[in-house]
Structure formats: structure tokens, C-alpha cells
Amino acid sequence: MADIQSLKQALAFSPENVPLLLMLGEAYLDQFSFEEARAAYDSALKVDPANAQARVQIARLLDLDGRGSEAILRLEQLCDESPNFAPAWMLRASFSLNEGRAREAREFYERGVALDPSVKNEDLLKRIRQAGGVRSAEDARDAVPQRGGDRQAAAYFDPEFEEDDFDDDFDDHELEIEFEQRPDVDFARVGGMEPVKEDIRMKILYPLENRELFEAYGKKAGGGVLLYGPPGCGKTLISRATAGEIRAKFLSVGLHQILDMWIGKSEEKLHEIFELARRQAPAVLFFDEVDALAADRKDMRTSAGRTLINQFLAELDGEASRNEGVLVLGATNAPWHLDSAFLRPGRFDRLVFVPPPDEPAREEIIRIMAKGKPVAGLDPAALAKKVKDFSGADLKAVFDLAIEGALSEAMRTGKIVPVTQKDLLRAAKTVKPSTLKWFESARNYALYANQSGFYDDILHYLGIQK
Ligand SMILES: Nc1ncnc2c1ncn2[C@@H]1O[C@H](COP(=O)(O)OP(=O)(O)OP(=O)(O)O)[C@@H](O)[C@H]1O
Ligand SMILES: [Mg+2]
Known part of the structure; x- marks a missing residue:
């Protein structure tokens, strides 16, 4: 995985470098920082509005964010405008599969692989097959070699022999x-x-x-x-x-x-x-x-x-x-x-x-996370004060970052050094709290769609209601 820190440093010198922005997006995606990934791809599009890679990844992120329709719309547009970009067809295949259109998924899949064999994705193909997106006799044979011979024969001799016959008995272990x-x-x-x-x-x-x-x-x-x-x-x-x-x-x-x-x-x-x-x-x-x-x-x-x-x-x-x-x-x-x-x-x-942890809870989480790790001179209470609005996952990111730093230091010098309070504080500065964004939309639902007081807890948390 590309190192986010060094990518950012490089980008500080050439903020309009599209390949770097794409790499940054990828690195964020790898660690599930979807908002940051989105921001990186958006920046890439600002420089190069037609950039297909950025557009595919934005569609993926929209889908992850539960905005499936928008994702599909954008992806279809991209496939129209850049029909030779294989990854777009692959993503389309997986969207189609998720909507239960296995055969269409198969077509998109094949289109993508025909454009660029390196996009092959065994896992996706397997799921398409399990869902019944098996089209030809040849596929049928290599999709289910373990199945009975007469079925394979049937599939081989009868090109119409297809999906329903294949997905009825894969085991559910x-x-x-x-x-x-x-x-x-x-x-x-x-x-x-x-x-x-x-x-x-x-x-x-x-x-x-x-x-x-x-x-x-x-x-x-x-x-x-x-x-x-x-x-x-x-x-x-x-x-x-x-x-x-x-x-x-x-x-x-x-x-x-x-x-x-x-x-x-x-x-x-x-x-x-x-x-x-x-x-x-x-x-x-x-x-x-x-x-x-x-x-x-x-x-x-x-x-x-x-x-x-x-x-x-x-x-x-x-x-x-x-x-x-x-x-x-x-x-x-x-x-x-x-x-x-x-x-x-x-x-x-x-x-x-389940709200974000308050200060005492953050302190406790910090203690839990430090347990069994090479940490020296930890002051959980002081650290907890500095990480307002951080989620447990954000705190974990802080620890991961600090530990990574100590590790690369150890590899450089050959000496094992523990993670210190200072390392953690420094790491905390580079992690953005991820909970605030959620409250932006939650607030509206709580204010305007709060039937039977379901979301009173949110209002309470935001200090809008006692
Ligand atoms: N209260 C906590 N105590 C200790 N660790 C925590 C706590 N909250 C979160 N974490 C850490 O953050 C990680 C992510 O938390 P978790 O997956 O439970 O969040 P979630 O609420 O399910 O998030 P999502 O809505 O994204 O699914 C945990 O694996 C753990 O390492
Ligand atoms: Mg979860």
C-alpha cells in the first residue's frame, strides 16, 4: 500500500498531479477512508474531468455509501463516453450482479476482460456463476466441473441449457x-x-x-x-x-x-x-x-x-x-x-x-488499545482530551499510525523503540475525526423526521433537546 503520508508530501509540491491523486485515493480506499478517497478523486477530476479511473472509483464510493442509483447512473454515463475502459465494465458487472441480473453481469464481465485481460476477477466470476450467469455450454463445463456428467453433457449439446439448472444445489456450508x-x-x-x-x-x-x-x-x-x-x-x-x-x-x-x-x-x-x-x-x-x-x-x-x-x-x-x-x-x-x-x-x-465515545470512554478505549503494545509513558487522560469527536475506529487509526512510525524507525535504526505519548499525539493530529459528517445528516432526520421521538437521543447528544 502506498504510504499516505508520503503521497501527501509529494502532492504538496505538485497538487495537480493526477496519477498521485489517484494513488492517494487508492490508498485511502484500502484503509476504508471513504470520504478522503472521494476527496482525492474529486481533486483528480478537477484537473482532468474525463479521467475514467477517478470516475469509476467515485461510482464505487457512491455505491458503498448506499447511493446505488446515482452510482449506476454515473457508471452508465462513463461506459457510454469511454467504452474502452475495462474497469468500468467490471464494476458494472458487479452492480448488475448485486441487482440479481446475473446474465447481464456476465456480459459486462466478458466485455471488460476482452478489453483488458488483466482485470480478470475470479471472485466476481465465481459469484456470477453461482447466481446463474452461466451462458454457454463451454462455461457450464468449466464452471461446475464437480457436477454430474449428464448435466455437463446436456449443457454441451444444448446451448439453451442454462442458468436455472445450475444454482439449485450448491451447498450452504x-x-x-x-x-x-x-x-x-x-x-x-x-x-x-x-x-x-x-x-x-x-x-x-x-x-x-x-x-x-x-x-x-x-x-x-x-x-x-x-x-x-x-x-x-x-x-x-x-x-x-x-x-x-x-x-x-x-x-x-x-x-x-x-x-x-x-x-x-x-x-x-x-x-x-x-x-x-x-x-x-x-x-x-x-x-x-x-x-x-x-x-x-x-x-x-x-x-x-x-x-x-x-x-x-x-x-x-x-x-x-x-x-x-x-x-x-x-x-x-x-x-x-x-x-x-x-x-x-x-x-x-x-x-x-451508539454515540461517539465521550472523554472518559475515549480514555478507556485508549487504555484498552495500548494493552499488550510497546507503549511507553502513556497518559490516556491527556490523550483523550486531544481527540474530541474521534470514534473508536479513529483512535485505532491513531494507534496504527503511531505504531507504523515506530516500526519504520526500528527498521531504519535496527533498534526497537516503544511508541510514546508524543508519537500518539502527533498521529492524532493527522487523523480527522470521522463522526462529525454523520451528524450533519442525522441532525436533519432527528429534527424533521422524528416520529415518536425515535431520534431524541441524537437531539440530546447534539444539545438541541434536554
Ligand atoms: N468502544 C470501543 N472500545 C474499544 N474499541 C473500539 C470501540 N469502538 C470502536 N472501537 C474500535 O474501532 C473499530 C471499529 O468499530 P466497529 O466496527 O465496531 O464500528 P461500527 O460502529 O460497527 O462502525 P460501522 O458503522 O462503520 O460498521 C473496532 O474494531 C475497535 O477496534
Ligand atoms: Mg459495523
């Missing part, structure tokens, strides 16, 4: 391996977040420990908690830690995964996943990016579709489907995209805001 038997993190590894921890304890830990007492009050362990908030503040982490804390199994499901992998059979797979969790109770069933389910009905291109949503709601409805001992956790950066049907009692009936 993927389902099983997702279960981490017991995550190695527990609440102690999560700094701050006390209210969230308490909510989760109340919802599952205490009912499990005091079964009879809770039954006397007609309460059972289980149900759903929806975690929402700015990126990098520990939603995924606390979900894994919950499973660790209660010694439960942990099943993490990306909804995009269900949508991509089992096109046309998503409902069935979703049911199987819930069944698997029920059999393994106590279990934590975690749906990351749960908004993908509802990724805007206004944006039908990326929507999961009504039937999948209904299936999900039916599975959540405890009564009908015996969810005792299964804690369903969902996480999202965009709760406002969720259908309010998700938030009814028995479904995600606790909406829990």
Missing part, C-alpha cells in the same frame, strides 16, 4: 462456518458504552440468569435491539462482545451477503439462518447494515424487495417463531431508511443510539 463458537471479546474489551451494555444485559443476560423471575413477570430472553449511530463507534464490536459476554454463539450476517449469494432464494436462506440460530440458542444473531433490507423503497434498484422484508419481519416476530434465547442485534448507520414496521414491539423494539 458457508452458513455454518459463520458461527464463531465463542467470540474472544467481551464487554471488558469495549470502552465506554455503559448504557448500551446495560440495555443488552437487560434484554438477554439477566433473563437468562434469572429465568424464573423474568417468567413471573411474563418476560422472556430474546427479541431485537437495533444499534444505530455514526460509523466506527463500536456497533459491530459490541455485538460480538455480547456473544462473548453471555457465552453464546455468534452468527453474523451481512444482508448484502444474503442478497448476493442467494439471489432468488434469499427468503428461504434467511429462514434457515434463523432456524440455525434457534437450534444453537443461546445465540446472538447479528445483522450488519440492516438498512440494506430496506435500502430505500424509493430506490428500487437496491431494495431487497418486499417479500424478503416480510420474511425478515415474520422471523423477528417472536410469537410465531420461537425466538427464545436468540438475541437479534441489528446495526445501521441509517435507521431512517428502515421501515417503521421493523420497530414494532417484539421486533427491533429497542432502538439504541
Whole structure:
């Protein structure tokens, strides 16, 4: 990976150097700093408005940001204007695949590879094949060599023999391996977040420990908690830690995964996943990016579709489907995209805001992160003061940067040097807090779409409401 720091230095001397800007964008993408990546590509376009590479990457970033329609629109435009740019066709292939148009995906894929064989992407091709985007007899043969010979023969002799016949029985061991038997993190590894921890304890830990007492009050362990908030503040982490804390199994499901992998059979797979969790109770069933389910009905291109949503709601409805001992956790950066049907009692009936860590929480996170690392003279409280608005992920970036610095120093001098408070402070200066941006849009939803006071926590956090 190109070193961001040195790229920036180089750019300070030649700010209009497009190849450098593209490299910077790439480096940011590699470390998932999407906003910075976007800024780099935008700068490249300012100098060279037709730059195809920058345009492809912006489409990719838009898609990652949940703006699928805009992404596709821009990409189509690019393919019209620069039809010989192979990476654009590859990205288009993956967009088409995500929308369930496997055969179209295949066409785009082939077009890209024909233009430039070096863009080949085995992984994408495999997914296209699994989704049924197998077109010719020849493809059919090398796509599924393990399948029965007569099928291959059929495919070989009958060019019309195609997709539906191929995707009906690939095995779902993927389902099983997702279960981490017991995550190695527990609440102690999560700094701050006390209210969230308490909510989760109340919802599952205490009912499990005091079964009879809770039954006397007609309460059972289980149900759903929806975690929402700015990126990098520990939603995924606390979900894994919950499973660790209660010694439960942990099943993490990306909804995009269900949508991509089992096109046309998503409902069935979703049911199987819930069944698997029920059999393994106590279990934590975690749906990351749960908004993908509802990724805007206004944006039908990326929507999961009504039937999948209904299936999900039916599975959540405890009564009908015996969810005792299964804690369903969902996480999202965009709760406002969720259908309010998700938030009814028995479904995600606790909406829990996961804010950026406050100062004491940051101090705790810093302590947790320094543990087991070669750090000397650390003053967590002083550092915590200097990193206002930083998310846990931002703090991790600070540590990573400082450690990288110490490492290259060690390699240069041959002497092991610990990371110091000063290194960390210096690193902190170069990391930008990533939570502020989220509040810009969250604020509007909280102010203008705050039905039933769902987002009071955000207003409270922003000091708009007591
Ligand atoms: N409270 C915390 N305590 C310790 N580490 C944290 C905490 N919050 C975040 N981190 C660190 O930041 C990383 C990213 O956090 P995590 O993936 O849980 O964020 P998230 O809220 O799920 O973000 P996103 O919305 O982008 O999915 C974690 O792996 C961990 O290293
Ligand atoms: Mg997450």
C-alpha cells in the first residue's frame, strides 16, 4: 500500500498531479477512508474531468455509501463516453450482479476482460456463476466441473441449457462456518458504552440468569435491539462482545451477503439462518447494515424487495417463531431508511443510539488499545482530551499510525523503540475525526423526521433537546 503520508508530501509540491491523486485515493480506499478517497478523486477530476479511473472509483464510493442509483447512473454515463475502459465494465458487472441480473453481469464481465485481460476477477466470476450467469455450454463445463456428467453433457449439446439448472444445489456450508463458537471479546474489551451494555444485559443476560423471575413477570430472553449511530463507534464490536459476554454463539450476517449469494432464494436462506440460530440458542444473531433490507423503497434498484422484508419481519416476530434465547442485534448507520414496521414491539423494539465515545470512554478505549503494545509513558487522560469527536475506529487509526512510525524507525535504526505519548499525539493530529459528517445528516432526520421521538437521543447528544 502506498504510504499516505508520503503521497501527501509529494502532492504538496505538485497538487495537480493526477496519477498521485489517484494513488492517494487508492490508498485511502484500502484503509476504508471513504470520504478522503472521494476527496482525492474529486481533486483528480478537477484537473482532468474525463479521467475514467477517478470516475469509476467515485461510482464505487457512491455505491458503498448506499447511493446505488446515482452510482449506476454515473457508471452508465462513463461506459457510454469511454467504452474502452475495462474497469468500468467490471464494476458494472458487479452492480448488475448485486441487482440479481446475473446474465447481464456476465456480459459486462466478458466485455471488460476482452478489453483488458488483466482485470480478470475470479471472485466476481465465481459469484456470477453461482447466481446463474452461466451462458454457454463451454462455461457450464468449466464452471461446475464437480457436477454430474449428464448435466455437463446436456449443457454441451444444448446451448439453451442454462442458468436455472445450475444454482439449485450448491451447498450452504458457508452458513455454518459463520458461527464463531465463542467470540474472544467481551464487554471488558469495549470502552465506554455503559448504557448500551446495560440495555443488552437487560434484554438477554439477566433473563437468562434469572429465568424464573423474568417468567413471573411474563418476560422472556430474546427479541431485537437495533444499534444505530455514526460509523466506527463500536456497533459491530459490541455485538460480538455480547456473544462473548453471555457465552453464546455468534452468527453474523451481512444482508448484502444474503442478497448476493442467494439471489432468488434469499427468503428461504434467511429462514434457515434463523432456524440455525434457534437450534444453537443461546445465540446472538447479528445483522450488519440492516438498512440494506430496506435500502430505500424509493430506490428500487437496491431494495431487497418486499417479500424478503416480510420474511425478515415474520422471523423477528417472536410469537410465531420461537425466538427464545436468540438475541437479534441489528446495526445501521441509517435507521431512517428502515421501515417503521421493523420497530414494532417484539421486533427491533429497542432502538439504541451508539454515540461517539465521550472523554472518559475515549480514555478507556485508549487504555484498552495500548494493552499488550510497546507503549511507553502513556497518559490516556491527556490523550483523550486531544481527540474530541474521534470514534473508536479513529483512535485505532491513531494507534496504527503511531505504531507504523515506530516500526519504520526500528527498521531504519535496527533498534526497537516503544511508541510514546508524543508519537500518539502527533498521529492524532493527522487523523480527522470521522463522526462529525454523520451528524450533519442525522441532525436533519432527528429534527424533521422524528416520529415518536425515535431520534431524541441524537437531539440530546447534539444539545438541541434536554
Ligand atoms: N468502544 C470501543 N472500545 C474499544 N474499541 C473500539 C470501540 N469502538 C470502536 N472501537 C474500535 O474501532 C473499530 C471499529 O468499530 P466497529 O466496527 O465496531 O464500528 P461500527 O460502529 O460497527 O462502525 P460501522 O458503522 O462503520 O460498521 C473496532 O474494531 C475497535 O477496534
Ligand atoms: Mg459495523
